[in-house]
Amino acid sequence: MNTQTRSRRFFLKAASLLGVSAALGPADLLAVPNTASTARWAHKGVRPLSIASANGLESTARAMHLLRDGRDTLDAVIAGVNIVEDDPDDQTVGYGGLPNEDGEVELDSCVMHGPTGRGGGVAALRNIKNPSLVARRVMERSDHVLLVGEGALHFARAHGFREENLLTDAARERWLRWKETLSNEDDWLPPHGFEDRDLGMNHPDMQEESRREAGWRDERARPTGTINCLAVDANGDISGVTTTSGLAFKIPGRVADSPIIGAGLYVDNAVGAAGSTGRGEANLLALSSFLIVERMRMGDHPTDACLHACRRIAEQTKMKRLLDENGRLKFNVNFYALDKDGRHGAASVWPGKQYAVNDGNEKSHLLDCAALYES
Numbered sequence: 001m002n003t004q005t006r007s008r009r010f011f012l013k014a015a016s017l018l019g020v021s022a023a024l025g026p027a028d029l030l031a032v033p034n035t036a037s038t039a040r041w042a043h044k045g046v047r048p049l050s051i052a053s054a055n056g057l058e059s060t061a062r063a064m065h066l067l068r069d070g071r072d073t074l075d076a077v078i079a080g081v082n083i084v085e086d087d088p089d090d091q092t093v094g095y096g097g098l099p100n101e102d103g104e105v106e107l108d109s110c111v112m113h114g115p116t117g118r119g120g121g122v123a124a125l126r127n128i129k130n131p132s133l134v135a136r137r138v139m140e141r142s143d144h145v146l147l148v149g150e151g152a153l154h155f156a157r158a159h160g161f162r163e164e165n166l167l168t169d170a171a172r173e174r175w176l177r178w179k180e181t182l183s184n185e186d187d188w189l190p191p192h193g194f195e196d197r198d199l200g201m202n203h204p205d206m207q208e209e210s211r212r213e214a215g216w217r218d219e220r221a222r223p224t225g226t227i228n229c230l231a232v233d234a235n236g237d238i239s240g241v242t243t244t245s246g247l248a249f250k251i252p253g254r255v256a257d258s259p260i261i262g263a264g265l266y267v268d269n270a271v272g273a274a275g276s277t278g279r280g281e282a283n284l285l286a287l288s289s290f291l292i293v294e295r296m297r298m299g300d301h302p303t304d305a306c307l308h309a310c311r312r313i314a315e316q317t318k319m320k321r322l323l324d325e326n327g328r329l330k331f332n333v334n335f336y337a338l339d340k341d342g343r344h345g346a347a348s349v350w351p352g353k354q355y356a357v358n359d360g361n362e363k364s365h366l367l368d369c370a371a372l373y374e375s
């Protein structure tokens, strides 16, 4: 018997022992074994739920669709965010994401699987449009939690991920505008007749709020954006994923909160899950997703836990360049959380943000995030 046949038999045997649906492929079987905790919580009858950042309307709908089919929460949230990673029109995640200052797209992601208490991440990964799938592979097929840069790419290649150019023409054009208007003392020139407001300020992503989020240099719009998606199933099992192309035009190799477990994402199957979008540097210094889950463990409602994290960042930020004349944060950070009982909430530093929720309907809807500042 060759190795392939043998492992195939092993998978089939494992599948029948675990009673896993035939719809799952071999990789899924190894990835998310049915666990004791699934059985432990079966009596709870939690209402399945998926939430995400506001760009996750379709993602949460797909996640819930998979949960209804009996799939694991990690399968569900990753399949959800793959929609946004694959979308060339979303310039903050995956394919079509805005590049670093050298014009190279570098992606970050991490995943956590509550029932098995595992997690994995990749940072500054080039040429692979679904970093969330590579993050999952790190979790499943290595004894490590985080791989970065070249190492992450080698690992992805070894696992058969296809390399492709992630820089779309639209993203390249925006990067070029940014580079051409960066300094009036270098040799790069914008096209004749180019006006400052054409920097992209008219682009929907570049409205006042984005300028505020850019914070420390709002004279030049530095769009950020990310998707975080969380899900809890009827057994109370929880998973989450965060995936991003990070801060536009960043210094090559810059990594912020999104691929860092505890910062961009945290899941504890006994409590709940939290994730973030927004200025990653601030969140990286506060490890807010971990903080939010700990607050929920102490009894906080998810919304209150998210607000607590916003407040902590405000207290922790001392640098003048990051504060306005009233001492308030010049940037935005957004947190999303759900708990094991199916409660959910979200909060931002500044008002006006929303998050996507799907609690079982065909379509997801947007709800307002609570805010630290009133206006």
Ligand code: ASP
Binding pocket: 223, 224, 225, 226, 244, 245, 246, 247, 256, 257, 258, 276, 277, 278, 279, 280, 281
């Ligand atoms: N948190 C991401 C980062 O700093 C960006 C974002 O969510 O807007 O890379």
